[in-house]
Amino acid sequence: MGRKIILRREGEVAGQILEEAQASDEAQLQEQLKENPDLLPIEEYEISGPLMVVGRETTLPSGSVDLICLVKSGDLVLVEFKTGPQNPDFRHVLAQLLDYGSHLWGMEYEVFEETVARSYFESNRCPSGSPVRKKPSLEEGARATWTDLSEDEFSEFKGNLTRNLGDGRFRYLTVAQRFTEPMLRTVEYLNAKMQDAQFYAVELVRFTGGSVSAFEARTVLKPQRPIRERTGTIGRERFLESFANEDYRNAVRDFLEAAEGLNVRLEWGSQGMSIRIPVPNKADGLSIGWMFPPGLRGWMGVNDVTLGYDRKSAMKYAEEIVVHLASYSNEISLIPEAKKVSTVNLEAFQFASETFVKHRDDMVAAIRTLVEKITTG
Numbered sequence: 001m002g003r004k005i006i007l008r009r010e011g012e013v014a015g016q017i018l019e020e021a022q023a024s025d026e027a028q029l030q031e032q033l034k035e036n037p038d039l040l041p042i043e044e045y046e047i048s049g050p051l052m053v054v055g056r057e058t059t060l061p062s063g064s065v066d067l068i069c070l071v072k073s074g075d076l077v078l079v080e081f082k083t084g085p086q087n088p089d090f091r092h093v094l095a096q097l098l099d100y101g102s103h104l105w106g107m108e109y110e111v112f113e114e115t116v117a118r119s120y121f122e123s124n125r126c127p128s129g130s131p132v133r134k135k136p137s138l139e140e141g142a143r144a145t146w147t148d149l150s151e152d153e154f155s156e157f158k159g160n161l162t163r164n165l166g167d168g169r170f171r172y173l174t175v176a177q178r179f180t181e182p183m184l185r186t187v188e189y190l191n192a193k194m195q196d197a198q199f200y201a202v203e204l205v206r207f208t209g210g211s212v213s214a215f216e217a218r219t220v221l222k223p224q225r226p227i228r229e230r231t232g233t234i235g236r237e238r239f240l241e242s243f244a245n246e247d248y249r250n251a252v253r254d255f256l257e258a259a260e261g262l263n264v265r266l267e268w269g270s271q272g273m274s275i276r277i278p279v280p281n282k283a284d285g286l287s288i289g290w291m292f293p294p295g296l297r298g299w300m301g302v303n304d305v306t307l308g309y310d311r312k313s314a315m316k317y318a319e320e321i322v323v324h325l326a327s328y329s330n331e332i333s334l335i336p337e338a339k340k341v342s343t344v345n346l347e348a349f350q351f352a353s354e355t356f357v358k359h360r361d362d363m364v365a366a367i368r369t370l371v372e373k374i375t376t377g
Contacts, residue, residue, distance in 0.1 A: 005207055007214065018207035018214055023177060030066075030081045032215050033175060033204055035127070037069060039217045040079075040173065040202065047071045047171075052132060052145040054117040056125045062099035068116060072146050072153070073270075074160025075171060076104070082176035090174070090183045094190070094199075097172045101197065105168035109158065112165055113138045150284045151313045152276075156269050171198045175217070178203060184221050191223040198223045234268055242293035251357045252291065258364045263371050264288075271296050277371060279318035286318055288328065288370065294353065305356045306341060307332045307363060308348020321374055328370040335359050335366075 002020025009015075023029040033039055037051045048071065055068030067079035078100055082093045104112070120126050121135045132141040142157060143149050149157075164170065174187070179201050190199045201221040207214040234242075236256065243249035259266065265276040265285050272292035276285030289307040297303045309325050318325070329347045332338060336359065338349040351359070 003205075003207075005214065007209070007212060016209050016212060018209040018212060021206055021208045023206045029177065029204055029206060029215075030175070033079075033081075033217060034067060037067060037079075039215065041217055041219055042071065042077070044219050045171065045198075045200065045222060047073055047075055050145060051077070052141060053120070053126075053130065054132070054138070054141070055120045058116055058120060060100055060103045062103055063096055065100050068120075070142075070157075070161065072142075072149070072157060074157045074162075074164060076161065076164055076169075077171045077173060078104075079173045079175060082174060090176070090179075090186070093174050094172075094186065097174065101168060101170050101172070104165060104170065107165050109138075109162045109165065112161075117141060150282070151310065152267065152269075152274055152284070152287055160270055167196055169196045171200065173200045173202055175202045175204050177205070179220055187221050234271055234273075236268070239268070239273065239291075239293065244294070245353060247357050248294075248353045251360050255356075255360050255364060259367065262364075262368055263375065264367065275367070277374060279321060279374075282317040286313060288325070288367065302341065302343070302346075302348070302350065304350055304352060305363070306348050306350045307366070308341065308346060310345055311347050312345045324370055324373045327373070328366055331366040331369065332363070335362050 004017055004019050006015040007018055034056060037053055038049050040051065042049055042051065051069040051071060053067060053069050055065055058065045058068055065078060066081050067077075069077040069079065071077065078097055080093050080097050080100075082090050104116075117132075117138050118136065121132050121141060126133050131144040135141040135144060138158075139154060142154060146153075184201055187199045187201050190197070199221075200219060200223075203218045203220050205216045205218055207216070240249055240253055243252060256266065259275060263278065265278075267274045267276055267284070267287075272290060274287040275289035275291075276287050279286045286309065288309050289305070290302045291305050292303050294304070308329050314322055314325055325347075329349075332349050333340070335349070335351070335355075337355040338351060341348040341350055351363075356363070
């Protein structure tokens with residue numbers, strides 16, 4: 001016997017009992033999920049919604065992908081529906097998903113944006129009520145989907161998506177009315193042996209009672225290894241552990257402790273962190289510095305310790321303190337061995353590990369001066 005649920009409207013006492021029932025038209029059942037992708041229980045996968053759909057029936061060299069979605073962290077989710085009841089149908093779905101992944105693997109961000117996302121945004125496959133409808137870029141689609149997205153968060157999203165495309169790190173969701181044990185065993189095997197891919201089995205369940213229907217997307221199998229190791233925030237301890245040189249690690253630790261004594265915010269990303277100061281009209285603050293472990297690059301290609309600011313963001317959110325930011329940048333530039341960053345719009349300077357160890361206190365002093373000027377007006 002299937003499960004039952006009670007549908008009770010506001011003010012009703014008894015409600016109506018709906019019983020789990022096999023759908024006679026599986027294609028129609030799938031349309032419920034295609035039209036309502038947020039029905040997928042992605043919070044169980046340590047990623048948060050809402051989903052941004054960037055493809056529906058998207059044509060790739062190997063076939064047509066049912067759904068391609070992105071989440072705010074830059075994770076890419078490929079969804080394929082199993083239409084037949086037998087194991088061969090299921091194996092075909094898995095093969096299709098891997099084929100899709102192989103064609104997305106190594107794709108550059110700009111190519112993905114043009115051939116997948118924009119192609120969908122501008123097509124009739126994108127519903128008229130979708131927030132990404134007719135959007136000219138992934139950035140505008142992201143800002144329409146996640147309305148509180150900050151400049152740094154979009155840069156984090158873009159960087160993670162770029163890395164995931166390059167590494168072939170995708171989440172594969174197979175959706176069906178029912179999975180057999182051999183099917184689930186296959187999914188479990190793929191999760192155990194494919195380190196850069198994550199496979200999920202999701203049952204799409206229909207409940208019915210009279211003329212009323214309800215639908216549930218139920219996860220029946222997901223990877224056992226933690227996702228956060230690859231796509232979540234790195235955190236202070238893991239960040240410090242990534243500095244092999246003890247002097248450098250200790251200098252970074254001391255710098256972070258000193259920064260916490262000032263009126264700044266330390267924002268952790270997937271690989272590094274940014275230092276943010278409070279400014280009007282920008283709740284999450286304005287970045288005035290970035291730190292990444294040796295050998296890694298982050299937002300706008302910055303690496304090691306980089307101090308400064310983004311001129312474009314500053315003019316947008318903090319026109320009244322631009323003069324203080326310019327003074328801060330000048331003070332940073334006077335620190336010995338400061339290397340000017342060539343990235344457009346960045347007024348910033350990068351410091352190698354040896355320089356940072358020697359001049360850490362000068363950098364803290366520059367940040368303190370900036371904060372004091374902003375605080376006192």
